Structures are given as structure tokens and as C-alpha cells.
Amino acid sequence: MKKIFFFILPFTALFSFAQEKAAPVALQSNMKAAVINDGSQLYEEAYELYQSEEYDLALEKINAAIKLDKRKIDFYDLKCYILIKLKRNKEIIETATYAISLNPKDAKFYEIRGNTYYFDFEPEKALQDYRKMIALDQTNDRYYNNYLKLLNEKRLDQEMINLYPVFEKALPGIKENSDNQFLHDVYFYFSLPFERAKNHEKAKALLTEAINQKDSGSMYYNNRGLIYQETGDLKLALQDLNKAIEIKSDEPSYYENRFSIYFQAKDYENARKDLLKILALGNNDPYIYANLGNTYQMQGKSKEAVENYEIALIKDPKNTSVITNAAYGYFDLGNTVKAKAYFEKALAIDPKEIDILIGLAVIYNEEKNKAQKTKILSKITENTDYKPSKNLLKELIKEHYIYTEKFQKAWEKLF
Structure with missing residues (x-):
């Protein structure tokens, strides 16, 4: 899923x-x-x-x-x-x-x-x-702030990057100006094109400068935390998101980002708490319930998982990812009839999604429907970049898929 x-x-x-x-x-x-x-x-x-x-x-x-x-x-x-x-x-x-x-x-x-x-x-x-x-x-920090804001909105990243040496050369004069009020934001804006260019070290250095200029800038910690997450340093990522939330505790996006860090670190209980906090702050978009379903599923609470998937589907009934995840939830609950119905519904919308095909292959195997199982395994080969094998789920888990132990064992029975 x-x-x-x-x-x-x-x-x-x-x-x-x-x-x-x-x-x-x-x-x-x-x-x-x-x-x-x-x-x-x-x-x-x-x-x-x-x-x-x-x-x-x-x-x-x-x-x-x-x-x-x-x-x-x-x-x-x-x-x-x-x-x-x-x-x-x-x-x-x-x-x-x-x-x-x-x-x-x-x-x-x-x-x-x-x-x-x-x-x-x-x-x-x-x-x-x-x-x-x-x-x-080149010595007015407000000028850079407004110019960079517009460049960022227009995604003129190369112009932003080219401007940085000009700013760096003028920095001594800017710092001498006692009226500078926007230097922290200037560093923040300069970090954005470097982050988009995957120059993580430069982006982190600029965000650190923004924090040094104004340590109450919650967005600076939020963005640096996400870069730490992307580069695999979950401990530092969590520290920065904790600081962002400490500064601005009513910003739902910070809890959303911290949730993703907790989930990646397999700290599902704290991930669940952050999702509930997001709901309490008034964000009840379907993806919140979908992620809550995923979190419960990874905690082994399939009943609660399915309940949240169903809420997400009320709000977004044609979301194949949520339909498929609900099917996996029903499978873990032992309701293969409903799981099959949901997998087939998702397949009708997206006939080439590997996650749906894998789910149906397991369902047909559970039903001992050898012909349909063989047909689905052939579709995996024909319609996706993957080949059916006992280790396929381990390969998918390295990407953006998650599977419970129960489902992984059911898949291995196919081979």
C-alpha cells in the first residue's frame, strides 16, 4: 500500500x-x-x-x-x-x-x-x-527581500543563484546599516533555489544564517528540518521541527512535516498524535485521514485504519491510493470479500498500478483461483517495470510503499 x-x-x-x-x-x-x-x-x-x-x-x-x-x-x-x-x-x-x-x-x-x-x-x-x-x-536588505520574493514566486532560480555573489560581496555594507530588518528573510529566500537545485549543504548553510539573524523564525527551522530529512538525518530533522512547533504551535504544516519524519523513523505513535493535532487545528482534508489510516495500519490496528480510510473516501471517493490502502486494511482484518471488491474498484480506475495488481494476486491466491492469479502476475510483467518475485515487496518498500507483515507473508506464499 x-x-x-x-x-x-x-x-x-x-x-x-x-x-x-x-x-x-x-x-x-x-x-x-x-x-x-x-x-x-x-x-x-x-x-x-x-x-x-x-x-x-x-x-x-x-x-x-x-x-x-x-x-x-x-x-x-x-x-x-x-x-x-x-x-x-x-x-x-x-x-x-x-x-x-x-x-x-x-x-x-x-x-x-x-x-x-x-x-x-x-x-x-x-x-x-x-x-x-x-x-x-546593493546595500539595502529590503531591496533584496522584495526582489527575491518576486523571483521566487516566478521560480527564476538561476537569477536568484546569480544574485547571491552580488549580495555576498555587499554584505559588509549591509551589516553596517543599523536599519536592516530583513536580512534573515534574505538568507531564507536565497536558500530556496539552492534547495530546489538539490544543493542541500548550501541551502542548510543559508537557513542557519537566517536562524543566526533571527532565531524565532519558525519557517527557517521547518525548512532546514525538511532538508535534514531528505538527506537522511532524521534526528536533526526532528530537532528542527520540534523547534518550529515550539515557536509557532498553531501551524498545521509543521505537524504535517513532523508526522512524516516520525513515520519515516517508524515512530508510529508520535506520528498518530501529530495527525490528531492537525485535525484539532481544523485541517480535516482527506489525506489527513488517509495517513491516519496508514499509521494505524502500521501499528497493527486495522479496524481503526479502515475507519479512517473510509472517512477519506467519503471526502475523495475516487482516490485510488486510498481505495487500495483500504483494501489492504480489509485484507488484514480477514475480510477478503471486501478487500477484493476494493482492489477491483481501484483496478478499474488505474489498471497499471503495481500496488493494486499485487493486492489482487494475493486475493486470488487466497481464493485458490490459479487462473486469475496467473493472469494478474502476467499483467505485472506486461504493464509495470517490475517482475513478480518473492522479494518484490522488499524492493517496493525501498520506494514509497508499505506492507504489513501479514501481507508480506501472504505474498511470499505465491512462490
Whole structure:
């Protein structure tokens, strides 16, 4: 019977897009500057209104300042942030574009415009702005965060990997910036393409850096734990998933991932407890019940296994893996009539699945139906990459199949 795992692999980031909420640093540092002209006074008033969350009045003031001095870059900076609060995306893009025309080497306006394109569902335009932004300034961790998030969403892994040396070279300057708030997420995002490329050591090293920057990042532990699991170090995998759950105990995906580690380690009791926790947290998808069935089956509790398979089938009645696993459960209960019916039902949907054919071969052997048994064994040879043999189940167990001792003994009787 098949394992029905549902790893939450570290391919998708769960972090929010970083859109700066406070006024730009340049504006804050200039806020109390000496009045140079009438526009500067209006700018200061606009800034104070922005800080007081009186955005409409702030916009009036900054527009008046711009009318007096159309080439003052700081005025457009503040206007963009006021417009961000007012959610006037079209005007943000227009304002940032005009500022870029005044100073094409100012990275912050490419970020502002890129962010706006992102929220306006124009990722290609956002990407163009982010590329320009990073080309102009490699020392802002927020820039990397937003750029990498979009690259990850578009699965532009090679571009992410190519960006890493740029980031690494700029890292001393980034760390000198006391305002850096996103460095941990930057390391996290960089880990993703390396993980997808199966460069596990690099991915683990980057996740470790993310943890060093922010040891309360539960996703960092979750993803590193899954890499440890994939490389066969179940002890370290379990340690990381335990830490992820300690930090965020109400996240179902962490219990799902820890369940898979427990199951792989054959710790079926703790695997069962994690599945029940997932249900308690409100996730009652059919695969939860299917895995609960598998876990009970491996504990020798076929009655409970079948009960959970049947619940899964109510929710997903044409799932051949669950139908087949239920058949195995009924076989272990000694109900060969129902087991046969379920195997045949699964076979009608998927006539080339090795797991179904193996089950039916055993059933026909139990019924002493030599002709049907021979026919099924021939189908295994004709329709699959496997050959019927006494050791076939041991071969399948190395893949994604599991069998109880009772069924393994029944299979060996065929030879």
C-alpha cells in the first residue's frame, strides 16, 4: 500500500512583502533642516501631517511644495509615501516615474514603483524595476527581500543563484546599516533555489544564517528540518521541527512535516498524535485521514485504519491510493470479500498500478483461483517495470510503499 505523504517543502516563502511604512530615511534626516525656500516649509508641514496620519491634508501640502519647486527629489519621495497610505497606485507610479526622470540613479524610486507594480499584478514591470534598483544599490536588505520574493514566486532560480555573489560581496555594507530588518528573510529566500537545485549543504548553510539573524523564525527551522530529512538525518530533522512547533504551535504544516519524519523513523505513535493535532487545528482534508489510516495500519490496528480510510473516501471517493490502502486494511482484518471488491474498484480506475495488481494476486491466491492469479502476475510483467518475485515487496518498500507483515507473508506464499 502507498504512503500518502504531504510534505510542505521549502519551495514557497511564507513571508509578507516588505513595503516600508514609515517615511523614507532621507526625509526623516532632512525634516528639521533649515528652511531654504517656501517649498521646504510646506514640505515640513506635509511631513508632520503624514506622521499624524492626516494623509489628504499632507498630500495638499506636498503638492503645493512641488508646485513651488518641481525639481526637489525629497518632495516626490514624501509624496509617494503619502500616496501609498492613500492606496492611489496610479499616482504612485506617475510620481515615482517623474522622480526617476529627475534622477535616474536614485534606487528608492525604482523600489517604490516596483512595489506598486507588484501590488497591481504587473510582475514583469516590477521585476524590471527591481533589477535596476539592485544595480544601483546593493546595500539595502529590503531591496533584496522584495526582489527575491518576486523571483521566487516566478521560480527564476538561476537569477536568484546569480544574485547571491552580488549580495555576498555587499554584505559588509549591509551589516553596517543599523536599519536592516530583513536580512534573515534574505538568507531564507536565497536558500530556496539552492534547495530546489538539490544543493542541500548550501541551502542548510543559508537557513542557519537566517536562524543566526533571527532565531524565532519558525519557517527557517521547518525548512532546514525538511532538508535534514531528505538527506537522511532524521534526528536533526526532528530537532528542527520540534523547534518550529515550539515557536509557532498553531501551524498545521509543521505537524504535517513532523508526522512524516516520525513515520519515516517508524515512530508510529508520535506520528498518530501529530495527525490528531492537525485535525484539532481544523485541517480535516482527506489525506489527513488517509495517513491516519496508514499509521494505524502500521501499528497493527486495522479496524481503526479502515475507519479512517473510509472517512477519506467519503471526502475523495475516487482516490485510488486510498481505495487500495483500504483494501489492504480489509485484507488484514480477514475480510477478503471486501478487500477484493476494493482492489477491483481501484483496478478499474488505474489498471497499471503495481500496488493494486499485487493486492489482487494475493486475493486470488487466497481464493485458490490459479487462473486469475496467473493472469494478474502476467499483467505485472506486461504493464509495470517490475517482475513478480518473492522479494518484490522488499524492493517496493525501498520506494514509497508499505506492507504489513501479514501481507508480506501472504505474498511470499505465491512462490
